[in-house]
Each structure stands twice: as C-alpha cells, then as structure tokens.
Amino acid sequence: MEIEIRNLLTALIISLIFILSSCKNDDSNIGKPINNYGGCERKNSYEQGGDFYRQLYIIEDYDSINAGACISNLLPISEQKIIFPSADGRIICINDKKIQWQIFLDSDNVAASGMAADPEHNIYIVDNAGKLYSISEKGKQRWKKSFLNISDKDIISLSDLLAQKDGIIAAASNGVIAKYSFQGKKLWQRNFDMSFTKFFPSDSLGNIALPLTHNNFGATDTLVFMNSLGKILW
Numbered sequence: 338m339e340i341e342i343r344n345l346l347t348a349l350i351i352s353l354i355f356i357l358s359s360c361k362n363d364d365s366n367i368g369k370p371i372n373n374y375g376g377c378e379r380k381n382s383y384e385q386g387g388d389f390y391r392q393l394y395i396i397e398d399y400d401s402i403n404a405g406a407c408i409s410n411l412l413p414i415s416e417q418k419i420i421f422p423s424a425d426g427r428i429i430c431i432n433d434k435k436i437q438w439q440i441f442l443d444s445d446n447v448a449a450s451g452m453a454a455d456p457e458h459n460i461y462i463v464d465n466a467g468k469l470y471s472i473s474e475k476g477k478q479r480w481k482k483s484f485l486n487i488s489d490k491d492i493i494s495l496s497d498l499l500a501q502k503d504g505i506i507a508a509a510s511n512g513v514i515a516k517y518s519f520q521g522k523k524l525w526q527r528n529f530d531m532s533f534t535k536f537f538p539s540d541s542l543g544n545i546a547l548p549l550t551h552n553n554f555g556a557t558d559t560l561v562f563m564n565s566l567g568k569i570l571w
Contacts, residue, residue: 370500371454373410377501379538410497412452412460414474420460422448428462430476438476443468451497451536453505455519461505463495469507471521480521485509497536501543501565508533514547516567525567531559544570 375381412420414430418437421429426447429439442448446464453461458474467485472478484507487493496508501516504524508514512529531549539545543565550558562570 367458368456370456370502371412371414371458372500373412373451373453373497374536377499377539378541379536409448410451412454414454414458414460420452420454422452422462428460428470428472430474440472440476440478442470443481450495450507453498453500455500455505456502457519459519461498461500463498463507467493467495467509469505469517471519482517482521482523484515485511485513494535496533499537499539499545501539503543503565506539506545508537508547512549516565527563527567529561539565 370377372379406424407421408424409422411422414420417433419431421431423429423439424447426442426445427439428442428448430437442462442464444466446466446468448462449465450463455461459479460472460474461469462472463469463484465487467483467487469482469484470478471480485493494510496510499506499508504516504518506514506516510532512531512533513526514529514533515526516524518524529547529549532552534548534550537545537547545563545565547561547563548558549561550556564570
C-alpha cells in the first residue's frame with residue numbers, strides 16, 4: 338500500500354512538472370522591432386522569441402475568419418499574439434487564441450506585403466493599391482500614406498516590410514524603395530532600374546543589403562549596400 342501511494346505521488350509530481358513546463362509566459366518583445374524571417378537580419382533565428390510549446394499540436398478554428406483565409410505571412414507579435422492578414426481585407430489580432438480586434442483596409446483592398454511592427458508594436462502593412470498603413474496595437478489606424486499608386490493593370494509585387502529601430506522600409510518590384518518614420522514622415526526614397534527580391538536584410542547598425550535583379554536568365558544581378566539614411570555605400 339505504501340509503495341502504491343509513493344508511486345501515485347511520484348506520478349502526480351511528474352504530471353505537475355509537465356503541466357507547469359507547458360505553461361508559457363507571454364514574452365511581449367516590447368522595445369524591439371518585429372520582422373518576418375527571424376528579425377531585420379532575416380537570419381531565421383528565433384531564440385529570442387521564447388520556448389516552443391511543449392504539448393501536442395491541436396487545430397484551432399476561428400469561425401469569424403475562416404471565410405477570409407490568410408493572404409500573406411502571419412506576424413507573431415509575442416508568444417500569444419499573432420496578426421492575421423485576411424483575404425477579405427481585414428487585419429485581425431489573435432491574442433491567446435481569442436480575436437482581440439480586427440480592422441478593414443480601404444475599399445476592399447488586401448494585404449500585398451509581409452507585415453512588420455515597430456518597437457511599440459504598431460503594425461505596418463502595404464495593400465494592393467500601394468498604401469502603407471500604420472495600425473496601433475489596439476487595432477486603430479494611426480496613419481496612412483501613399484507609397485505607390487498601383488492600379489489593377491500594373492504588374493507590381495511588393496517586398497516584405499522591414500522594420501528598423503527608427504523607421505519602416507517599403508520596396509516594390511518596380512525599383513522604388515522608401516523609408517518612413519514611425520510617425521508617417523517619408524525620410525528618403527530611391528529609385529532603381531532593377532527589381533527587388535521578396536525580402537532583404539539589414540544589420541544592427543541599420544545598413545541595408547539590397548539584392549537587385551533583372552528577372553532575366555543570364556543577366557547580371559547586383560548587390561547594393563546602403564546605410565540607414567539611404568546613402569549608397571557600395
């Protein structure tokens with residue numbers, strides 16, 4: 338009997354340890370810009386995002402967004418908060434498996450770029466008409482700027498946004514790249530005669546590495562290295 342009680346207590350302790358290890362404290366990432374592909378360096382390094390879930394995978398259904406589906410990459414703001422760009426033109430914040438807020442883009446437009454967030458966790462996104470939006474972490478539109486005027490006839494793709502410590506960088510396949518402050522002021526713009534790739538990195542100093550391509554087999558591509566002020570270094 339004593340052995341059975343001891344075994345039962347051991348099993349309960351092990352179960353409790355497993356449950357506690359499965360619980361997650363939400364690492365808010367506040368104070369750090371957030372980008373897809375493992376930060377502004379795009380190095381696919383995620384160790385600062387906290388531990389992975391220690392549990393079995395489950396499928397979560399959200400009835401109010403199923404009809405829209407997802408049109409570009411999700412943006413994880415923290416361990417429990419995810420920004421969902423819906424194909425019906427909504428930007429949806431899911432926090433701890435619950436919809437916290439949702440906001441529509443203009444005129445049935447949809448997300449056309451990968452999203453990013455600044456150190457205060459304001460969200461940035463460019464729609465298919467070329468408008469750059471800033472949405473607060475509470476789901477309110479902060480400002481909106483015309484990055485490009487894109488019509489339905491234009492064949493232009495948008496690079497994923499790049500959030501740095503002092504601004505947000507947008508780029509398009511027609512060779513236009515611009516940096517905006519987090520308050521919506523255009524800091525600089527450059528025009529190239531080649532296309533940008535889907536995403537590009539920057540280093541800890543804000544220097545930007547831009548792969549430029551002719552999108553033509555056999556043509557020579559170019560790598561441009563710029564500082565955070567938009568000046569070409571080489």
